[in-house]
Amino acid sequence: GAGVSQTPSNKVTEKGKYVELRCDPISGHTALYWYRQSLGQGPEFLIYFQGTGAADDSGLPNDRFFAVRPEGSVSTLKIQRTERGDSAMYLCASSARTDNEQFFGPGTRLTVL
Amino acid sequence: GQNIDQPTEMTATEGAIVQINCTYQTSGFNGLFWYQQHAGEAPTFLSYNVLDGLEEKGRFSSFLSRSKGYSYLLLKELQMKDSASYLCAVRDHTGGFKTIFGAGTRLFVKA
Numbered sequence: 631g632a633g634v635s636q637t638p639s640n641k642v643t644e645k646g647k648y649v650e651l652r653c654d655p656i657s658g659h660t661a662l663y664w665y666r667q668s669l670g671q672g673p674e675f676l677i678y679f680q681g682t683g684a685a686d687d688s689g690l691p692n693d694r695f696f697a698v699r700p701e702g703s704v705s706t707l708k709i710q711r712t713e714r715g716d717s718a719m720y721l722c723a724s725s726a727r728t729d730n731e732q733f734f735g736p737g738t739r740l741t742v743l
Numbered sequence: 744g745q746n747i748d749q750p751t752e753m754t755a756t757e758g759a760i761v762q763i764n765c766t767y768q769t770s771g772f773n774g775l776f777w778y779q780q781h782a783g784e785a786p787t788f789l790s791y792n793v794l795d796g797l798e799e800k801g802r803f804s805s806f807l808s809r810s811k812g813y814s815y816l817l818l819k820e821l822q823m824k825d826s827a828s829y830l831c832a833v834r835d836h837t838g839g840f841k842t843i844f845g846a847g848t849r850l851f852v853k854a
Contacts, residue, residue: 663842672747672830672844673786686839721785731776732842734785 632656634735636722642741643712651707651738655724662705663732664697665721673721679705712742745769747845749831754851755821763816763848765831773836777805777816780828780847789816789829818850826852 635654643649655662660681665673675689682702690696694712699705709716719739723732746768755761767775774793778786792798792807792814804817816829828847835841 661840665844670846672832672846675841675843678839678841680840686841688839689841731788731791734787736785 634722634724634733636720636735636738638738639736640739640741642743644743645712645714647712647742649709649712649740651709651720651740653705653707653722653724653735655703655705655722656726656733657703659724659726659733660702661725661727661730661732662699663723663725664705664707665723667719667721667737676707709740712740714742716740717742745833745835745843747831747833747843749829749845749848751846752849752851754853755818757821757823757852757854759821760817760819761821761850763818763829763831763850765814765816765845767812767814767831767833767845769812769833769835769837769843771835771837772809772833773840774834775805775807775814776832776834776842777803777814778830778832778844780830782827786830821852823852823854826850 637652662679664676667673677687679699694710697707719737721737723734725732749765777789780786790805797806802819830847831845
């Protein structure tokens, strides 16, 4: 079956612009996670959804970051007024339950010029 | 808060055995994961421990001691394709179910 997909694979934007990153989890997976990863570091937790609700958004760095999952499937990570420091690989993962292994998507490479 | 420590880099020889250690501090421990990540790729799941002891899966084994806040990943019969980063991750249920990753251990397997 299809794995986790993320679009776009690459996004280049200018400082101050708004971006949306999309994640399609594995069908039937109720848990969805967003991470940010910089070179040489492990994934940094941003937010976790259980169904449609954000069960834990404590990793979002500030109020420029927001994520939604309106129908409990596809999720969108939204970043307003992007800054150069937002440049990173943004990874999405899903799991069948919260105590299961997470399956990662290929990521979106965000570059803010 | 949470803290995860693992060595930055390790080098081992093809066919050998290597042990990658991970120590963690967390207030709401709810399981420990090991993931493998090849350069430029997404992490892939290797193992999960929630109870003390050793979990074996083929060439890979993972050990957990909750009282010591310690885990290790053991890779046997190393192959060149095992050259990758190995990420230790702890699930914490304090306030939710976030998963906190360590910075990863870059393993270089040489011939």
